[in-house]
Structures are given as structure tokens and as C-alpha cells.
Amino acid sequence: MTIKKKIFITNTVMILAALLVLLGVGSLLLTIFQHTFLTHQSENAELSAHTTQVQQMLEENPGYGEDWQQWADALDSYDFRLAVRDQDGETVYSNLSQTETESVDSIGEQDDSDTESGHHGHDHASVITVSTFFINSVTVLSARFPVDDTTYQIYAASSADEESLFSTDRRVFQLFLLLFITIGAFVILAILLASRMFTKKLVRQIMEPVDQLAAAASRIESGDLTQPVVYPRDDEFRNVCDSFNQMQRHLKEGMEQNAAYEKARTEMISGISHDLRTPLTSVKGYIKGLQDGVANTEEKRRQYLDIAYSCACDMEGLLAKLFYYSKLETGNMPFYKQKTDMGEYLGRYVEGKKDLIAEKSCLEFQSICQGDCFLDIDQEQMKRVFDNFVENSFKYAHAEPLIMKIMLEKEQDDSLTIVFCDNGVGVPPAKLSHLFEQFYRGDEARSDGEGSGLGLYVCQYIVKAHGGTIRAENQGGLHLIMNFRNKKGEV
Secondary structure, X not given: OOXXXXXXXXXXXXXXXXXXXXXXXHHXXXXXXXXXXXXXXXHOOOOOOOHHHHHXXXXXXXXXXXXXXXXXXXXXXXXXXEEEXXXXXXXXXXXXXXXXXXXXXXXXXXXXXXXXXXOOOOOOOOOXXXXXXXXOOEEEEEEEEEEOOEEEEEEXXXXXXXXXXXXXXXXXXXXXXXXXXXXXXXXXXXXXXXXXXXXHHHHXXXXXXXXXXXXXHHHHHOOOOOOOOOXXXXXXXXXXXXXXXXXXXXXXXXXXXXHHHHHHHHHHHHHHHHHHHHHHHHHHHXXXXXXXXXXXXXXXXHHHHHHHHHHHHHHXXXXXXXXXXXXXXXXXXXXXXXXXXXXXXXXXXXXXXXXXXXOOEEEEEEEEOOOOOEEEEOHXXXXXXXXXXXXXXXXXXXXXXXXXXXXXXXXXXXXXXXXXXXXXXXXXXXXXXXXXXXXXXXXXXXXXXXXXXOHHHHHHHHHHHOOEEEEEEEOOOEEEEEEEXXXXXXX
């Protein structure tokens, strides 16, 4: 069974059961009330307290004639109401209540035993005979009055004096009971309809995000990660839909990143294969020349061996980069940091590089650091960073003479800034932000097809491992800017 049906059936049964119980309790109370009402009537059957006075007034004939309102006012002082009927039984005047009217109408149907008192045997026309009846807790006095040529039947009636719930008119009670049942049925029907309407609305609100999430899951399964779940209401499902959209975004970003990574890795493998093939071919060629006796002199054989050795060293360097990158990715690259004066460290690095730099190139160091310029660094790993910078300048700067500089500066917040720059052609602005991505090839950044696309990515990894940041700018050549937070001589 679906959630929609379960919610509807449960809600309907709950409301219907509650209404039926309420109706049953109400009917029980009304039954008890009716029984008590009728019992009270039978137990409290007594004549009105003013029966004798009214009977005497009727017998003495106050002489009001046909002024029935005066008759009614006189009887009202004794808490009696008046009904007057002509010889044809038509009502001439009446201010009786419904119960009193019913009692008057039933006088002709009463047995003689219902009469508690009466005066009989007077045949003279001037003597008025008054009959007294007690019917349904109503005292009724009946008399015939001749007025001119017409004889009227006069009824004086009085209901029970007690004004309480149990003095309720029988017919009114029955009407109330009928109305209660009728209105109750309509109320139950209205509540059921309202329950169905609100349940349907609730189910629609619940199923809307569920249907959207199901549709989104189907889209993701088919590979479509572009359409988010749109849920405008601010309720519990909003967080679910937002979390689903965030998951979809992360999944899309991850897939795009993996696709780019796979593409770059494929290109890197292709490039490295090419880079390895060139020196490997040279090594094989020169060794073959030695085997075939092409190098027939000692000097020529030494030259062949030197070239083969150099090519083998190039291949070793390329494989070392791959191995180093693998250690970085697996988190197995240890860092042995020690407190280092960066001014002295960079000065020694530049001095050590002078003998390895070509004649038309130079590497300079400039320090404008005031006070202590200490950092906790792994000196060997940091040397790898600057070696990569120098190697990239040789490969891609395309400047003669090539001038490289390393500058050290202490900022006002005690952080240290190290800038490596050259006077080369720089990098197109649109590609600056990609320089530190893994497998981003040097031929995309500059103009040569050499490189593995790992050098600057490794540099960024090492700098971040030291708590620093690195960025690239074009300022008359490529500037690589590193910043290290340094407070009180510590990183």
C-alpha cells in the first residue's frame, strides 16, 4: 500500500471513529435526559398553586365580556394563560404555550378519572360550571361563558412553575433531538469531506518532494547531473532537497574533476612516454655505435658514453618526479622541518647555483628583510621548489640573457614573502590560475612541448605543507609569489 493511501485511510478512520464515539455518547446522554425528564414529570404532577383563585374568578364571572385581553391580563396575575374558542371550535384568542395547547386539545380525550376536581349538576344558565384537569403537568380550567347570543368555551391553563431543564416542553425536546441528530449527521459529513480535502492536500505536499527526489535520482542514474531539485516551501523537506542538490553538485564536480584528471593523466603518460623515448633512443643509438665500432677512437668512445650517461640521467630525473608525485598523492612524503634563517638559506642556494647556470643566464638574490627572517622549513623540500622554478625558467622563459631573481621581504604582519621572477615572455592571463594544477603541461603555459605538468603542482603542495600560499603574476615576466605566516620567528 502506498504512503498516500495509508495516510488517507488512517486519517479518515481516526476522525470517523472519534465522531461515532462522540455521537454515541451524545445519544446516551440524551436518552438519560429524556428518561429523567419524563420521570420528573410523573413524579411532580401537581395542580397549580393558584387553581382555586382562578376557579373562583371564573365562577364569579368578572364581567369582562368579549375583552379577551382583559381576561388574559387578569389570569396572568395568577400565572395562567387564556384560550377562547367559539361554538364551532374555532380559536378566538389564545396565548397558550405549545404544551398548554396540547393539553387543552386533549381534554375531550381524557377519562373522567383524569379530573382532580370539578363542579357538576348546575343547570341554571347563570351558574358557570368550571371543570379542572391536570394533563402532562399542565393545570387546565374549562368553563362555558355565554356572551350575548354566543357561548364561548374558555380555557385557563398553567404549566409547571419550575423553570429548569426538566420543565422543557416535550415537543420542543423531540424537535431538539431531531435537530441534534440531523445536524450531527451533516457535521460528520462535513468533517469527513474536510478531512478528505486536507488529507489530499497534505499527501500532495508530502509526495511533491518525494516525486521530485525520485525523478532526480532517475536523472542521476541516467547521467544527467544538471537539473537541481526545486522545492519552494520552507519545511523539513527543504533540508532534504538542499542536501540532495549539494550531493548532486559534489558528484558533478567530482565527475568533472575525475574526467579532467583522467584526461590530464592520459596526456601526461603520453608526454612522459615521448620524453622517455627520446633519451632512451639516444642511449640505444650511442651504445649501438659503440658495439658496431662506429666510435673507433678513445675520444669518440668517451663522447658516446658521456652522451648516453646524460640521457640516462634525464630519464632518471623524470622517473624521480613521477615517484615523488606518487608519494605526495599517497601522503607518504615526510617533512623534517627546522628553524632556518631564510636570508642565509636563500643566499647559499643562489651561490650554489652559479656554477650550474649557463653563460647567458644569471640568478640573483635580494633581501629587504628587516630583523629576523626565520621559518620552520624542510630545507631539502624547499630546495626542490626553487629547483623547479629555475628549471621552468630555462625551459620556457625564452629570454637572452635570462635573468632570474629571488627576493625576500618581511611584511608588516611579520609574514615573509619570497618572490621568484624572470625576464621571460610570461604566461597568458587566462592560464595563470591553471599553472598549479596537476598534469597541466608546460606547453600550455609557455611555448615548448617539454615537461610533465607536475613541477608547479609539486611546488604548491610543498608550500602549503609549510603553511604558506603561492600565486603567479605577470610583471614583465613571470613572478611566483610565496607568502608564509611568521610570528615571533615561528611559522
